[in-house]
Amino acid sequence: MLERVGPDGELLFGSQFHKFGGFGQRTKVALRAETLRERVEHFVNWASQLxxxxxxxxxxxxxxxxxxxGTGRFRRTLAWHIARRPGALIALEVQYGHMRTAVSAGYASRSRDSIHDLLDIETARATADTLATLAADRAAGSGMSGPVARRAILAAGQAPAFEGVVFTARQARKLLTNPTLAVHDNPNAFLTCVYNPDKALCQLRGSQETPSLGRCVSTCANIARTDQHAAQLVLKADELDKQAAGGLVPGPLSERLRDHAVGLRDLADKHYRERIALSEAPA
Known part of the structure; x- marks a missing residue:
């Protein structure tokens, strides 16, 4: 929508094309932070009135x-969604790695509270939360399966080191560049990615620092699943079967839904056959 407001090659929030009551400056200048803050508040009031x-x-x-x-809190909210909601509406299922580049490139590097730093901090927090969840699963006697299950379990053993940590940009980058802690939960794909770029099937570029969580492949060598993921696979399969049997979709689509449900149950069954009890794994 913003691209259609102004002509090609102009800034998305150029003052010349976003000035109420007539055109603004003739040069390529973005709206000031004060103006953007006012616009955000106006939107809040408009949405509530509607x-x-x-x-x-x-x-x-x-x-x-x-x-x-304010714009600062809006940027933090955007960073939270990009870091924690793979395939969500905010990213429109754009691959995770590309989204980080597309959103942050250019303007942010000039700011002290750069969107680069915000994305790193939120991604580090999401990683710490994933490690904490795995550690809690271990304490509860859950299991894990997959090619990198043991790597994920070893990473979860370091979760206590991050309890209560308020990450700075430097701490976040240190965590994210530690290959032993590259654990990313992907609830949309019902799996955890223990990222190794050399084995990643989601890779589109040769040197990608983070996984493309919107492009997870079930046969990837970086995958691990927990008991919770397996239970969610079964629930999703039941949901697909109900859609197929509801009489509201054409026959060919109904068959595809049933086939997909069978595939999800197969993944869940494979998990329970190959699972490693977290409590039995080395710390």
Whole structure:
């Protein structure tokens, strides 16, 4: 939408094409931070008023106890979604690695609170959360399967080191460049990626620092699954079977849904056959 507002080659938020009441400056200058902050607040008010008009009070945006949203908090929210929601609407299923480059390249490097740093920090936090979840699964007696199950278990053993850590950009980069801690949860694919770029089937480039979580391949050598992932596979298969039997989809599509459900159950069965009890694995 922003690309259609202004002509080709112009800034997405160029002041010349986003100035209310007429054109702004003739040179390539972006809207000022103060103007963008005002626009964000105007949007919040507009969205809440529209929710009231449509009799949808549950969609009203409540007053924020921390004050105005501002561009800084908006950028942190964007970084959170990119780092933690592979294949989500915010990324439109654009591959994870490309999204980091596409969003952050260019403008951010000039800012002290760069989007590069925000993405690194949020990705590090997501990695720490994944390690903590694996450690909790181990304490609960869960199991793990897959080519890199033991690597994931060893990485989970370092989870206590990150409890309560408020990451700085430098700490985040140190964690993300540690190959023994390159653990990325992908709930959309029902798996955990213990990333090794030399074996990654999601790779589109020769030197990709992070996995493309929107392009996970079930036969990849970087995959590990937990009992929770296996249970989610079965639930998804049940959902697909219900869609196929509901009489609302054409016959060929119904068959594809059933075939997909069978494939998901096969993955779950394989997990339970090959699982390693986390409590039995070396720390």
């Amino acid at each position: 929710a009231h008009c449509l009799d949808r009070p549950h969609e009203v945006i409540p007053p924020d106890p921390h004050g105005a949203l």
